[in-house]
Amino acid sequence: MKKIVDFMTISSIFIVLIVACQSPSALEETEIKFMNENEIHKTGVFHTYEVALIDKEGENISADQVFLYMNMERMNHPMTGTMEEKDKGKFALDLPLAMEGEWYAEVTVEIDGQEKTERFVLFAEGEMSEDYIRGYDADIDRVPE
Numbered sequence: 592m593k594k595i596v597d598f599m600t601i602s603s604i605f606i607v608l609i610v611a612c613q614s615p616s617a618l619e620e621t622e623i624k625f626m627n628e629n630e631i632h633k634t635g636v637f638h639t640y641e642v643a644l645i646d647k648e649g650e651n652i653s654a655d656q657v658f659l660y661m662n663m664e665r666m667n668h669p670m671t672g673t674m675e676e677k678d679k680g681k682f683a684l685d686l687p688l689a690m691e692g693e694w695y696a697e698v699t700v701e702i703d704g705q706e707k708t709e710r711f712v713l714f715a716e717g718e719m720s721e722d723y724i725r726g727y728d729a730d731i732d733r734v735p736e
């Protein structure tokens with residue numbers, strides 16, 4: 592009888608461990624919303640980009656860090672910076688766009704040491720911006736080296 596009990600105890604522990612390992616992390620269950628998806632913005636001027644993080648209950652969730660990277664395919668005008676948490680789970684950052692056409696925005700969210708990146712699309716229209724054609728890094732407030 593004792594052996595059966597031991598076996599059941601050990602099995603239960605294993606089951607608990609397996610379930611714990613398989614349950615998705617807070618980050619995996621977090622929905623990343625880029626509020627500016629598919630919008631069209633004027634080149635050469637700053638616009639506020641916003642991200643909302645939503646947990647599986649539909650509530651806003653904080654993150655340790657949210658980073659925004661915008662660029663055009665096969666081009667080199669990286670617009671980057673760490674987003675500021677304005678309200679729980681609501682992040683914002685001011686960045687310019689440099690050239691007319693389609694841009695992509697990659698939002699990287701870090702929660703509990705894990706990272707997840709999602710990509711979105713937006714557009715720019717207007718004159719080519721000489722000031723920002725080589726990009727802009729909001730964390731250092733200038734064009735990157």
Ligand SMILES: [Cu+2]
Nearest residue numbers: 663666668690
């Ligand atoms: Cu371009």
